[in-house]
Amino acid sequence: MPVDKERYQGIVKELAAAGVQLVAVSKTKPVEDVKALYDLGQRDFGENYVQELTEKAAQLPADIRWHFIGHLQTNKVKYIASIVHLIQVADSWKLLQEINKQAVKNNRVIDCLLQVHIAREETKYGLDENELDEMAARLSNSPLANVKIKGLMGMASFVENSDVIKNEFHFLKTLFDKNAGVLSGGSNGTILSMGMSSDYKIAVEEGSNMVRIGSLIFGEREG
């Protein structure tokens, strides 16, 4: 299925007006689709799988900014350390230490977001509020020289009820404000990555400044 150009350009306009950055989530989609969007001006792309990211990056223009948004195993950080633009899923000290180690090896600083668990669904991924507090304390006591924590990322519950989604995003925004002290934004400010195809409008209303949109632009994924 070809990229929906009209829809993409509509979303870009809408988000630009709100000052929100768009990450186009290209997981499972072929490089041709990524290239088609690239040719329309898109530079930020999100991928969930390490091997898929490295294979695509090798075939696509070097100025693409790759965001890693899937679950990241510690032993796979080394494969993306030289190419990744923003790791959005840092959720343990062990993972952050490994990202720091690989960043040192590659003589660079790797930007990260802390992933926060705000949804109702049980999942192993993401920090809860207490863990986020602990992480913030740890980062201010022993900062990692080659990791920059630029903000927070979260996913709302997969439910129809928009009040539930709204409350979860609202909660993440309060955590974002509360932890502003440990986030280092740089010239573009700090990042609050929340909102996907089905809920990005709610996320933007609740203060998101980065959305991750896949199926709405690239079409539904198979499987």
Ligand SMILES: *Cc1c(COP(=O)(O)O)cnc(C)c1O
């Ligand atoms: C797949 C994915 C998205 C995009 O989902 P869509 O519903 O296709 O927009 C966003 N964020 C994360 C973390 C994802 O895994």
